[in-house]
Amino acid sequence: MRDLAGEVFAPFGNYRPLLPKWFRTRGVLTFVSELGGEPTGYVMVAFFEESASQMVADVLAIAVAPAFQGRGIGRMLLQHAIAISEEAAERFSIRAIRLSVANTNSRARSLFFSSGFADVPGDFGTYEGGQKALHMERPIAQPANAP
Numbered sequence: 001m002r003d004l005a006g007e008v009f010a011p012f013g014n015y016r017p018l019l020p021k022w023f024r025t026r027g028v029l030t031f032v033s034e035l036g037g038e039p040t041g042y043v044m045v046a047f048f049e050e051s052a053s054q055m056v057a058d059v060l061a062i063a064v065a066p067a068f069q070g071r072g073i074g075r076m077l078l079q080h081a082i083a084i085s086e087e088a089a090e091r092f093s094i095r096a097i098r099l100s101v102a103n104t105n106s107r108a109r110s111l112f113f114s115s116g117f118a119d120v121p122g123d124f125g126t127y128e129g130g131q132k133a134l135h136m137e138r139p140i141a142q143p144a145n146a147p
């Protein structure tokens with residue numbers, strides 16, 4: 001986890017020490033993809049209170065090892081993050097699933113756009129690597145039995 005973060009997030013900052021920290025943080029869910037028993041990538045999701053009555057799901061990190069990129073694994077991991085957020089929305093009031101992405105990360109942005117995420121207007125600062133940080137979100141359909 002540390003090595004993959006160090007490799008794929010290097011252009012944006014030093015995420016090598018950060019990802020294992022997030023992994024150990026209570027409330028952060030990590031899902032690992034595997035191929036033939038070998039880990040190929042992961043997605044991390046956490047839920048935050050936006051207001052007293054509403055929560056939001058946050059994709060903290062999504063990464064696929066370079067050797068396995070472009071084979072549909074990133075899309076599968078993201079779909080899983082969306083699915084568990086929709087499942088959580090059956091019990092809690094979850095408005096949307098959101099994430100941050102660098103403006104230069106066109107590969108990740110096309111994945112997010114084609115999965116129903118849209119840009120959130122606003123200024124969200126810059127990454128350590130100097131890229132502009134963009135926020136994207138996708139509404140979570142409220143189930144009929146939602147609280």
Ligand SMILES: CC(C)(COP(=O)(O)OP(=O)(O)OC[C@H]1O[C@@H](n2cnc3c(N)ncnc32)[C@H](O)[C@@H]1OP(=O)(O)O)[C@@H](O)C(=O)NCCC(=O)NCCS
Pocket residue numbers: 008009062063064065068069070071072073074075076099100101102105106107108110111114
């Ligand atoms: C972004 C990332 C998770 C995507 O994972 P992946 O397994 O390579 O993606 P997939 O194979 O599932 O492809 C999903 C979509 O990504 C885009 N994509 C994939 N390969 C691409 C390429 N070579 N060039 C441009 N877009 C590409 C396409 O939109 C693709 O959709 P399609 O399959 O319908 O064409 C992966 O590239 C990665 O780990 N990147 C480094 C870490 C990172 O930037 N994470 C996101 C930070 S917010």
